[in-house]
Every structure is written in structure tokens, then in C-alpha cells.
Amino acid sequence: MPSTLLMDDANRSHANSSNQAIIFEDVRLEFADKAVLDNVSFSLPRGQTKAIFGATGSGKSTILKLTLGLFKPDAGRILVMGEDVTAMSENDLFELRRKIGIVFQESALFDSLTVRDNVAYRLVEEGKIGDEEIDRRVHEALSFVELEHTVDMFPSELSGGMRRRVGIARAIITKPEVLLYDSPTGGLDPVTSTTIIELLVKQRDVFGTSSLLVTHRLQDAFIMATHRFDRDTGHMQPLPTGSKSHVPMSFLILREGKVIFDGDAIELVKTDNPYIRRFLA
Amino acid sequence: MADGDFLGGVELISPVEFAKGKIQAVQDYALLSVQSVTNLFKKPLYIADFIQQADSIGVGSLTITVLTGLSVGGALALNSASTLGRFGALSLIAQLVSIGMVREIGPVFTGLMVAGRNASGMASEIGSMRVTEQIDAMRALGTDPMKKLVTPRVAATVFMLFFLTILADLLGLVGGSIVARVMYGLDWHQYWTTSWQILAYSDVLMGLIKPLLFGFIIATIGCYYGLTAQGGTQGVGRATTQAVVASGILILVVDFFLTRLLMTMLGYR
Ligand SMILES: Nc1ncnc2c1ncn2[C@@H]1O[C@H](COP(=O)(O)OP(=O)(O)OP(=O)(O)O)[C@@H](O)[C@H]1O
Ligand SMILES: [Mg+2]
Numbered sequence: 001m002p003s004t005l006l007m008d009d010a011n012r013s014h015a016n017s018s019n020q021a022i023i024f025e026d027v028r029l030e031f032a033d034k035a036v037l038d039n040v041s042f043s044l045p046r047g048q049t050k051a052i053f054g055a056t057g058s059g060k061s062t063i064l065k066l067t068l069g070l071f072k073p074d075a076g077r078i079l080v081m082g083e084d085v086t087a088m089s090e091n092d093l094f095e096l097r098r099k100i101g102i103v104f105q106e107s108a109l110f111d112s113l114t115v116r117d118n119v120a121y122r123l124v125e126e127g128k129i130g131d132e133e134i135d136r137r138v139h140e141a142l143s144f145v146e147l148e149h150t151v152d153m154f155p156s157e158l159s160g161g162m163r164r165r166v167g168i169a170r171a172i173i174t175k176p177e178v179l180l181y182d183s184p185t186g187g188l189d190p191v192t193s194t195t196i197i198e199l200l201v202k203q204r205d206v207f208g209t210s211s212l213l214v215t216h217r218l219q220d221a222f223i224m225a226t227h228r229f230d231r232d233t234g235h236m237q238p239l240p241t242g243s244k245s246h247v248p249m250s251f252l253i254l255r256e257g258k259v260i261f262d263g264d265a266i267e268l269v270k271t272d273n274p275y276i277r278r279f280l281a
Numbered sequence: 282m283a284d285g286d287f288l289g290g291v292e293l294i295s296p297v298e299f300a301k302g303k304i305q306a307v308q309d310y311a312l313l314s315v316q317s318v319t320n321l322f323k324k325p326l327y328i329a330d331f332i333q334q335a336d337s338i339g340v341g342s343l344t345i346t347v348l349t350g351l352s353v354g355g356a357l358a359l360n361s362a363s364t365l366g367r368f369g370a371l372s373l374i375a376q377l378v379s380i381g382m383v384r385e386i387g388p389v390f391t392g393l394m395v396a397g398r399n400a401s402g403m404a405s406e407i408g409s410m411r412v413t414e415q416i417d418a419m420r421a422l423g424t425d426p427m428k429k430l431v432t433p434r435v436a437a438t439v440f441m442l443f444f445l446t447i448l449a450d451l452l453g454l455v456g457g458s459i460v461a462r463v464m465y466g467l468d469w470h471q472y473w474t475t476s477w478q479i480l481a482y483s484d485v486l487m488g489l490i491k492p493l494l495f496g497f498i499i500a501t502i503g504c505y506y507g508l509t510a511q512g513g514t515q516g517v518g519r520a521t522t523q524a525v526v527a528s529g530i531l532i533l534v535v536d537f538f539l540t541r542l543l544m545t546m547l548g549y550r
Binding site: 094111 | 326410413414415417418419420421422423424425
């Protein structure tokens with residue numbers, strides 16, 4: 001598949017910043033004099049998915065919010081699609097954010113709007129397409145997460161897992177180039193989790209979306225590293241053994257605001273850092 | 282961190298930090314106020330949100346405005362009557378009620394009532410959106426909350442408070458006339474003619490400028506406290522209370538200075 005080849009290229013040329021979707025350079029952030037992120041540096045090549053792990057409170061959600069420019073770091077630079085979000089005005093950021101989708105940890109659906117209006121929010125705001133086309137796109141996005149029947153419901157009528165999936169539909173409806181998922185499988189049953197992971201694999205392999213995936217579940221990221229979306233069956237398939245490096249997937253592990261691991265699945269399995277080994281166990 | 286532990290978790294803030302925080306807050310509020318107006322001239326304009334807010338503020342406040350107008354007008358007439366009666370000048374009730382209502386009582390009472398109802402409503406609604414990350418979600422989806430939430434609320438409150446105040450003024454006169462007629466047997470027709478005749482152009486102007494400013498205060502304060510709410514549902518509750526208190530006080534203080542200013546400008550002696 002040509003897209004996979006491209007991604008391999010991207011993997012090799014880390015230095016070239018135009019191939020990078022997201023770059024963090026020595027980012028430091030303090031809340032009330034406490035360092036939440038301490039010299040965090042990493043880069044996400046275009047088309048790749050990077051899973052971010054870390055204990056609760058280690059700064060994972062904060063990284064996603066910084067990427068969107070929702071707040072500014074105290075030091076360091078953050079480049080998204082080649083643009084420095086730390087130096088941009090809120091007005092310019094609105095433009096850039098249109099290319100980025102985010103799934104919030106607690107969904108953050110608009111509780112005064114129906115599921116349809118939540119999912120359609122971006123399209124309605126952009127105001128470029130008619131109602132009928134919007135309805136079609138909403139239907140498409142909702143069927144992606146298997147929630148077509150909830151169109152007319154309000155977020156308060158949905159379960160936590162359903163809200164999470166509506167959040168995913170809202171994020172992907174405009175087919176953004178970058179997706180940020182904050183714990184999309186948190187607190188979900190294994191079957192639903194697998195459905196969601198399959199969705200992410202599809203986003204990665206079919207649309208070539210670059211993404212950051214915050215998760216507490218290592219197995220989710222390992223499934224992503226060992227599976228590829230098969231267009232023929234419409235499901236993800238395990239890779240034949242020995243070809244792991246072809247999947248554009250990497251791992252980042254945080255500990256108390258510091259990056260303690262950044263690499264692919266093979267490197268992760270080989271690591272001898274005791275903290276990470278405990279994490280893997 | 283460890284050094285502070287013996288304080289038992291009590292946070293000590295230096296006076297300088299405290300002052301810095303307050304100055305920052307005033308700055309943020311000023312910025313919000315300016316943006317709420319300049320956004321009116323920038324795309325996109327959220328007309329549907331404006332209409333929805335106008336409906337909830339205007340139509341929603343009708344009952345309290347009617348009740349406020351009638352009872353305050355009536356009470357004003359009662360009070361004037363007891364004083365005027367001593368001087369045998371009962372017939373002056375109409376003038377007192379009319380001028381008092383239009384220049385001062387109508388705008389201030391309507392402002393305070395709407396502040397109680399809507400500054401709190403805005404602070405709690407926007408505050409809950411804030412603590413559940415809906416404001417962040419909005420920004421992440423490419424919408425400016427200043428344009429989408431603040432500007433429509435400010436415009437709608439200014440617009441509706443203007444008409445609510447006119448309504449309250451009229452009902453105040455009605456309340457006064459009922460008291461004058463029923464309790465003091467004054468002539469109905471004469472009451473209304475004098476009420477009308479005593480009102481000068483400048484009285485009406487003063488009474489109509491005030492609600493514009495009060496509406497602006499109510500909405501900007503409500504939105505400000507909502508957008509800066511912090512710390513879960515408790516924080517939303519706190520923001521709501523603060524919004525009502527702050528907008529109420531600000532209306533009264535601004536009223537004093539505005540009255541003085543307008544008196545000078547309109548040539549009162
Ligand atoms: N708005 C804020 N004000 C003050 N401190 C904050 C704020 N947001 C986050 N923090 C602090 O920053 C740290 C990192 O928070 P963050 O939400 O990024 O953690 P996380 O890794 O996503 O945790 P979890 O796995 O529980 O979601 C925490 O210690 C938290 O207390
Ligand atoms: Mg988090």
C-alpha cells in the first residue's frame with residue numbers, strides 16, 4: 001500500500017519538520033508553582049499514531065490541550081502542522097483548530113444540544129453546506145460509532161460510553177488531519193473498547209490521520225501496533241508476525257511531567273527501565 | 282511544598298499576589314466588555330443565539346417586571362401621599378410618582394430584578410459549561426465563546442432591558458394611579474394628564490439611557506463570572522452568587538454617578 005510506504009519515509013526523516021504533524025520542544029508548564037510538564041520534547045510524524053501513557057496526573061490531558069493552544073506553556077515551543085501555536089493569537093488558532101479534532105476525556109458534549117447538533121456543530125459553524133448534506137454527514141459519522149439511533153437524544157440521556165462515542169463522531173465529522181483522543185476507552189467494556197480501537201485503526205490506516213492517543217490501557221495501544229485495517233473485510237486484521245515496524249505507531253510514557261520513554265513497540269518491549277517494566281506487567 | 286505543610290493546608294497569599302490577582306481580574310473584565318461590543322462588527326454574528334437570549338431574558342422577565350412596576354409605583358404613591366397630605370398638596374402625587382418612576386425607580390428596580398434573574402442565570406449556565414470543559418470544547422471546535430456566548434447575551438440584555446424598563450415605568454404610573462384613585466379619591470383623568478405633562482424630554486432621556494448601561498453591566502458581569510468559574514459545581518454556585526452581588530452593587534454605584542453626570546449634561550439645576 002503506497003500510504004504505508006509514505007509513513008515509513010516519515011519515520012526515517014525525523015529531522016525534517018515539514019513531515020511532522022506535531023512537535024513539542026522543551027515544553028514546560030507550571031500550575032501553581034508545580035511543574036506539570038518538565039522539558040517535554042517529542043514529535044509526531046504525519047500519519048502516525050502516538051500512544052501516551054502515564055499515571056493519573058502525569059500531564060497527559062495537558063499535552064493535548066497545549067497542542068490545541070487552549071493554554072500556553074511557560075517555556076518551549078509547540079508546532080502543529082508547521083505552525084507555532086505558542087506564538088499564535090486566539091483568532092489565528094481558530095483557523096488551525098479546524099484541522100484538528102479532539103475527543104475530551106469527559107466527552108464535553110454541549111448538554112443543551114441534541115446529539116445531531118453536537119455532531120454537526122462544526123459543519124453548522126462553518127456554514128458552508130446545506131442542511132441535507134449536514135444530515136447525511138452526521139448520519140455517516142454516527143454510523144461510524146454505531147449510534148445512529150441516538151440522533152435526537154440529549155447527551156444527558158446517554159450512557160458514559162455512548163457519550164464518548166458521540167464525542168468521537170463530533171471530532172471526526174470534518175475528517176481532520178490531526179486527531180487527539182483523550183482516553184477514548186476509559187471505563188468502557190472490552191467489546192466497546194475494541195470497537196473504538198478498530199475505529200482509531202481505521203482513521204490511521206484509511207485516512208492517514210496523525211493522532212495522539214492518551215490511554216491508561218496498554219493493551220489498546222498494543223492492538224493498534226499489531227493490527228492493520230483491512231478495507232476488504234472492513235475490520236482490522238492482525239499483522240503477520242515480524243512486520244510490526246510497518247505500522248505507523250509509537251509510544252510515549254510520562255512520569256511526573258517528564259518523558260521517560262519515546263519509541264516504537266519493539267523498543268518498548270525491550271526496555272529495561274524498571275518503572276516501565278512495572279507498567280507493562 | 283513540604284515547607285508549607287505545617288500550615289495545615291491553609292494557603293497564604295501575599296498582599297502583592299492578591300493585588301495582582303485583582304488587577305488581572307479587572308483587566309480581564311475590561312477586555313471582555315470591549316470584545317463583547319467590537320464582536321458586533323465582526324463575522325460571524327450569532328443571530329439565532331441573540332434571538333434565543335432575547336426571548337429568555339425579555340419574555341422570561343415579563344412577569345417580574347409587571348409585578349415590580351405595579352408594586353413599586355403603588356408604594357411610591359402611598360409614601361408621597363402621606364408626606365404631601367401634611368402640606369395639603371395631595372394632587373402632586375402624580376408628579377412625584379411620574380418623575381421618580383421614570384428617572385430613577387423604574388430603571389434601577391428593573392435592572393436589579395433582571396440582574397437577580399439573568400446575571401445569575403448566565404453565570405451558572407456559562408459556569409457549568411466552563412467546569413464541564415464545554416467552553417474548551419467550543420474553542421477546540423473553532424468557535425470563539427466571546428462571539429457565541431458573550432456578545433449575544435450582552436446585546437440581548439441591553440435591548441430587552443430597555444423595553445422592560447419602559448414597561449415597568451408605565452406600570453409604575455398605573456400602580457400609582459390606582460392608589461391615588463382608590464385610596465385618596467383623586468381624579469383619574471387629571472392624574473394621568475399631570476403625570477404626562479410634568480415629564481420633560483430630559484427626564485425621559487435620562488430614564489432611557491440608564492437601562493442601556495445597566496443591561497450591559499448585567500450581561501458582562503454574568504458572563505465574566507461564568508467564564509472564570511473554577512472548581513466544580515461548588516465553583517459554579519459561588520460564581521452565581523458573586524455575579525448577582527457584583528452586578529447589583531455595580532448598578533447602584535453606576536446609577537449614582539450616571540445620574541450626576543446626566544444631570545450636568547442635560548442642564549438640571
Ligand atoms: N486547570 C488546572 N489548574 C491547576 N492544575 C491543573 C489544571 N489542569 C491540570 N492540572 C494539574 O496538572 C496535572 C496534570 O493533569 P492532567 O489532566 O494532564 O493529568 P492526566 O495525565 O490527564 O491524568 P488522568 O490520567 O487522570 O486523566 C495534575 O496534577 C493536575 O492537578
Ligand atoms: Mg487526563
